[in-house]
Amino acid sequence: MSPIEAAIWLVLDPYVLMVIMTSALFGLFVGCLPGLTATMAAALLVPITFFMEPVPAIAAIVTTVAMAIFAGDISGALLRIPGTPASAAYVEDAYKMTGKGQAELALGTCLVTSAIGGLFGAAVLAFSAPILAEFALQFSSEEYFWLACFGLSCAVFISTDAPVKGVVSLLIGLFIATVGIDVTAGYPRFTFGSVELMAGVSFIPAMIGMFAVSEILRYTTTISRPVEATHQAIVHIFRGLGSVLWRYKVNLFRGNVIGTAVGILPGAGADIGAWISYAVSKRFSKEPEKFGTGHVEGLVDAGAANNSALGGAWVPALVFGIPGDSITAIVIGVLYMKDMNPGPTVMLHAPELLYAVFITFFVANLLMLPLGYGAIRLSRQILRVRRAILMPIILLFCIVGAFAINNTVFGVGIILVLGILAFFMEENQIPIAPAILGIVLGPLLERSFMTAMIKGGGDLTHFFSRPIAAVLGVITLAIWAWVVVGWILRVVRSRRAPLGPEPAD
């Protein structure tokens, strides 16, 4: 049996199909509700996937996230509150379309472009991952060191407009990763005699704390204003859609390409993909003045981009073990726990698993059309669910999930500490994503550095001794040089500005 055939059977297993259906409904529900993000959905799933086989575990995460990213558009269009951050870029247009009585067209566009975007991202993933994996098989610790550096650098500089705060976040993640027995010498670091800290800060409680508990804390501090969903009948969401998609076919393709590309870059995911493609759409539009007033054009671009970014983010995750966004960072943590180290060797040892991921992506995005239609029809009921009831139950779920990993309350302590930390970070515009990448990639970074140094006898030039490593190294250093020089120039200019001559009127 070929690996592809084996993968099809793996996914068509009734248990896996049931997992996919359940996760789809869970994802639509979570995505639709403002304040519950797609990343939070993935983090909440992790303790459950911990008890599953790899294929259903990954299928659950892939399906949930794809559905959640689409469903975020629903509350954006109806309440002007994006259900997930990935829908924030075009929430204004979607909501104003509803105001003009075009809720059906807005939601139909979001649903169909999301499904097309998801399929496009999945296709890119399915075609590029096996080829890249073959190339990546030649990589050694030097290349992995630079890849980890490159991934972390991208995470810092893409996810934030204040690079210093991105670096702070990254360092926090890397520091958390150093807690526990050191990877090469076996020395206990920052454990202060605690046996539980020797194994390090467990990954699952860390995710739950940073993505779920912090969101609950933010919920308690949100001064809520009453919002009323529209009373328009939303039935014929596909009416008039064909002509819109045909008119904006270039936008659709461009959104797919931009989204996938942003997804592939480490550290940037669906939300940044949507912002960039919305901006590009406006820049090249024939009628840019209509953007933000309830114009469908930006929805086509960005609606496709955020879902295609999901597939793109899996490319570096599966090929190199470098996560493309926070969600694939969670996936990589799950794979490590299942003793399946992501990276090119998965292609050798378990190619059927790789194909199963691709097939799940296609299945999930095709399922999105009927299930998403159902979710849109039920949206008014879903949006009526009281978050005051939901949040305490989610919090209990966080506690049990954190407990379940080692069966000690130590995990509950981790979600508490990291939940508060993540809450303060976000309040002060310090992004969370670089910290997560730091936690996941920290051990890889340190291990590959140490291995290369033991091979090279402590000579730092060893990192440039192999051709691919040298290229990767130069690129990474160039990114840093560009950012640092740019920052210094800006500081110098702002210092000089007040002393300079007054501009003439």
Added chain:
Amino acid sequence: MRVNDAVIGVVLVVFALAVIAYTRTFSAMPGQDYGPALFPVLIGIGFLVCGVVLIAGGVGQRKTVPLFSGGEWLRSRHHTIDFLAVIGGLIVYILISDWLGFIPTAFLLLFGWLVLFRGGKPASSAAIALIATLVVNYAFTQFLLVPLPLGLLRPILY
């Protein structure tokens, strides 16, 4: 809860110095230039640099950004209590769940949170808390085989 960048910077600098000082106690790897202390020291230096940059930037904007600005929710007693209830509830769970057992602890915490977040409604909150506790308990102990603590209910449940 927004603070001036300079405050974050000071915290980072202090933390960095503590980390670097603590790594002095790590033992070196014999025969190797780089030991277990290397990465923590590099991270510490990184924190130090970022801290100094943030202090410089924060001092520059001290006229527009106050050292500490609480945000609207800190002035609302109801929101502050909700916030503290989440943190307090987690601490309570850590302290007493092993002794009291999962079902009573979870029920009490859920009930407390529900009453606070919904602003009253004790009867329906008790019902929701009970159902949610039993469902979560059943799912995790029966399907996922997680040994949630039995606590005081041990003699009854066994």
